[in-house]
Amino acid sequence: MERLTNRSKIVSDKKMTFLEKIYLPAILSGIMITIKHMFKKHATVRYPEKTREFSEIYRGMHVLKRDDKGAERCTACGLCAVACPAEAITMVAAERNKGEENLYREEKYAAKYEINMLRCIFCGLCEEACPKEAIFLTDRIVTTDYGRDEFIYGKDKLVEPVNARIDVTKRQTPEVLEFKQQKKLSHNR
Amino acid sequence: MTLLLFKVLLILAVFAISLFMAAYSTYAERKVAAFMQDRLGPDRAGPFGLLQPLADGLKLFMKEEITPEVSNKFLFVLGPSLFMITALMTGVVIPWGNLLNIDGINYSLQITDINIGILYVFGVVSIGVYGIMIGGWASNNKFSLLGAIRASAQMISYEVAMGLSIIALVMMTGTLSLKEICEYQAGGVGGNWNFWNVVYQPLSFLIFMICAFAECNRAPFDLPECETELVGGYHTEFSSMKLGLYLFAEYINMFISSATMATLFFGGYNFPFMHDLGLSQNAITIIGTGVLFGKIIFFIFFFMWIRWTIPRFRYDQLMNLGWKGLLPLAIGNLLITGLFILLNNRG
Amino acid sequence: MEFTNNLFYFLSFVAVLSALMVVFSKNPVHSVLYLIITFFAIAGHYILLNAQFLAAVHVIVYAGAIMVLFLYVIMLLNLNQETEPHKSTLIKLAAAISAGLLLVVFVGSIRGSEQMMVQPQQVEVGSVKDMGRVLFKEFLLPFEISSVLLLVAMIGAVMLGKNEEEGKNAS
Numbered sequence: 196m197e198r199l200t201n202r203s204k205i206v207s208d209k210k211m212t213f214l215e216k217i218y219l220p221a222i223l224s225g226i227m228i229t230i231k232h233m234f235k236k237h238a239t240v241r242y243p244e245k246t247r248e249f250s251e252i253y254r255g256m257h258v259l260k261r262d263d264k265g266a267e268r269c270t271a272c273g274l275c276a277v278a279c280p281a282e283a284i285t286m287v288a289a290e291r292n293k294g295e296e297n298l299y300r301e302e303k304y305a306a307k308y309e310i311n312m313l314r315c316i317f318c319g320l321c322e323e324a325c326p327k328e329a330i331f332l333t334d335r336i337v338t339t340d341y342g343r344d345e346f347i348y349g350k351d352k353l354v355e356p357v358n359a360r361i362d363v364t365k366r367q368t369p370e371v372l373e374f375k376q377q378k379k380l381s382h383n384r
Numbered sequence: 385m386t387l388l389l390f391k392v393l394l395i396l397a398v399f400a401i402s403l404f405m406a407a408y409s410t411y412a413e414r415k416v417a418a419f420m421q422d423r424l425g426p427d428r429a430g431p432f433g434l435l436q437p438l439a440d441g442l443k444l445f446m447k448e449e450i451t452p453e454v455s456n457k458f459l460f461v462l463g464p465s466l467f468m469i470t471a472l473m474t475g476v477v478i479p480w481g482n483l484l485n486i487d488g489i490n491y492s493l494q495i496t497d498i499n500i501g502i503l504y505v506f507g508v509v510s511i512g513v514y515g516i517m518i519g520g521w522a523s524n525n526k527f528s529l530l531g532a533i534r535a536s537a538q539m540i541s542y543e544v545a546m547g548l549s550i551i552a553l554v555m556m557t558g559t560l561s562l563k564e565i566c567e568y569q570a571g572g573v574g575g576n577w578n579f580w581n582v583v584y585q586p587l588s589f590l591i592f593m594i595c596a597f598a599e600c601n602r603a604p605f606d607l608p609e610c611e612t613e614l615v616g617g618y619h620t621e622f623s624s625m626k627l628g629l630y631l632f633a634e635y636i637n638m639f640i641s642s643a644t645m646a647t648l649f650f651g652g653y654n655f656p657f658m659h660d661l662g663l664s665q666n667a668i669t670i671i672g673t674g675v676l677f678g679k680i681i682f683f684i685f686f687f688m689w690i691r692w693t694i695p696r697f698r699y700d701q702l703m704n705l706g707w708k709g710l711l712p713l714a715i716g717n718l719l720i721t722g723l724f725i726l727l728n729n730r731g
Numbered sequence: 732m733e734f735t736n737n738l739f740y741f742l743s744f745v746a747v748l749s750a751l752m753v754v755f756s757k758n759p760v761h762s763v764l765y766l767i768i769t770f771f772a773i774a775g776h777y778i779l780l781n782a783q784f785l786a787a788v789h790v791i792v793y794a795g796a797i798m799v800l801f802l803y804v805i806m807l808l809n810l811n812q813e814t815e816p817h818k819s820t821l822i823k824l825a826a827a828i829s830a831g832l833l834l835v836v837f838v839g840s841i842r843g844s845e846q847m848m849v850q851p852q853q854v855e856v857g858s859v860k861d862m863g864r865v866l867f868k869e870f871l872l873p874f875e876i877s878s879v880l881l882l883v884a885m886i887g888a889v890m891l892g893k894n895e896e897e898g899k900n901a902s
Binding site (some may be wrong): 510 | 764791796801802
């Protein structure tokens with residue numbers, strides 16, 4: 196049979212030579228390898244004291260952005276929920292009442308916005324789909340918890356607080372912006 | 385009366401040191417394993433994780449003590465106890481040091497020097513098999529029984545080769561007492577040019593060491609507890625400190641067999657130039673004990689080194705090696721030694 | 732001397748009691764375990780007779796190797812009430828008679844050896860050197876013959892264990 200790659204190794208069960216049969220040379224070379232490893236640099240990162248450096252475009256926990264005045268950008272259009280391949284996003288839309296202009300930017304807003312973090316695969320398609328630049332993935336980590344219900348993140352956890360804005364510009368490298376632009380163009384075509 | 389007091393203290397000391405060494409062997413094992421795999425190992429409990437054995441012990445004590453309904457209650461307790469007792473009993477005949485002179489009286493740092501020292505060790509080790517067998521059978525579990533049977537078959541098989549390898553040494557030194565064998569190697573490079581026995585009997589040492597690995601159920605011969613096939617082997621059903629006793633006794637066995645190897649083949653408490661440096665007797669004894677422990681620690685390290693290097697043997701390979709490899713080799717070594725002794729006596 | 736006497740009575744008591752338990756205990760595994768205790772008691776007797784070498788060898792060979800194999804077989808056989816074959820009265824009678832004869836032989840031989848009693852503390856009978864000297868000087872022929880006997884038994888075991896098909900192919 197023709198081989199697909201040249202990485203495969205042909206296995207044969209030929210008779211062992213005397214040197215192989217007494218095991219000792221092989222054992223000796225084995226213990227030399229392990230003793231060498233004893234003096235090598237350890238790969239361990241002592242986690243709570245030291246953290247591993249994150250990639251610039253790391254995709255972690257989502258954030259629902261507010262605009263400059265502090266009003267929520269999300270209009271509950273549902274594009275993110277449609278785009279989500281894991282079907283992790285659900286939302287309930289509501290109409291903005293009088294006097295809430297400083298809370299919500301447009302007339303329609305998400306009364307309820309939930310992401311099931313156990314379903315989410317952190318692909319970032321919601322971010323790409325969003326026409327209002329409301330949802331972004333950040334470099335924050337979704338922490339562990341005890342129950343499944345605790346992983347359904349509502350607006351209380353997702354929307355950024357007014358006085359503690361979350362910076363998402365670091366992720367928006369020129370390459371990422373370029374990619375998004377291309378995507379938009381291909382949509383419009 | 386002072387002699388009795390000294391002996392009691394010595395027994396307590398050996399007991400405590402055995403347990404201490406066993407506890408820290410568990411720590412060392414994890415550290416060595418980690419270092420060989422480019423990791424750090426336990427380093428959270430205390431500085432460098434030095435309190436880890438205490439934490440482990442506490443954990444074992446706190447665990448629920450499960451006794452299976454269908455097990456034989458008395459034998460279920462007897463198994464681990466017997467294994468632990470036999471492990472601790474072996475330390476009695478090992479010469480931990482030379483004579484210590486206090487107020488003009490010589491005290492030997494060996495608990496008792498019986499004239500059949502090596503045979504005593506073998507006898508006690510062979511009783512140790514019962515700890516495993518009884519434990520495995522009493523838990524009324526097929527995996528445990530299979531593990532126990534594997535363990536005992538392995539231990540009996542390798543005991544034969546081990547005994548034969550030692551007979552060559554005994555023929556050379558002409559005594560069964562561990563103390564006398566140790567004295568036989570005294571002097572080292574200075575003085576009267578007595579080398580370590582390993583120089584004269586390298587093959588015997590090799591066989592003895594391989595058999596010691598098998599007797600202690602250590603990798604690459606850890607088939608009795610091979611997790612992938614037998615869940616946990618003979619201690620599958622054991623929990624809490626009963627499991628702890630099994631694991632602990634294994635490390636004590638390792639410590640004792642390291643001590644035996646150091647005494648029989650590597651000069652025990654003797655060190656080179658021991659009589660040429662002009663030290664007092666007590667100083668020589670204390671340094672000698674330190675040297676012995678250095679050798680023991682090296683052997684314990686060697687046990688771990690091998691464990692994290694070589695994969696487990698298959699059962700037929702194990703039996704082939706024991707019966708078809710080591711046994712004829714030991715007999716051959718015996719014959720050659722006999723021939724040499726005969727020729728030496730003639731000439 | 733008082734202490735030694737007491738020890739002797741204690742060991743004898745243990746030996747006889749556990750020997751009886753070997754016969755009377757229902758579970759065969761327990762029987763084997765009691766037999767091991769008997770062996771230990773006998774090893775203790777050897778030590779009292781100043782024969783440490785014999786004691787050690789007794790423990791290693793009987794308690795350490797042979798009984799382990801016994802235990803082994805019995806554990807694997809899964810013996811219990813149902814699988815036990817029923818023995819006829821004739822076999823029981825034959826067993827009783829042969830065991831009785833053996834007892835007579837033992838008693839006779841022990842009665843005959845009363846004159847040979849020695850103080851074990853005075854002569855070194857049990858040390859390895861003396862054992863060796865006696866075995867290789869006075870009893871050389873019986874010693875060698877018994878070793879041949881063991882060899883024969885070993886060859887027999889190998890023959891039994893050998894696969895017959897394999898043997899045909901080889902010859």
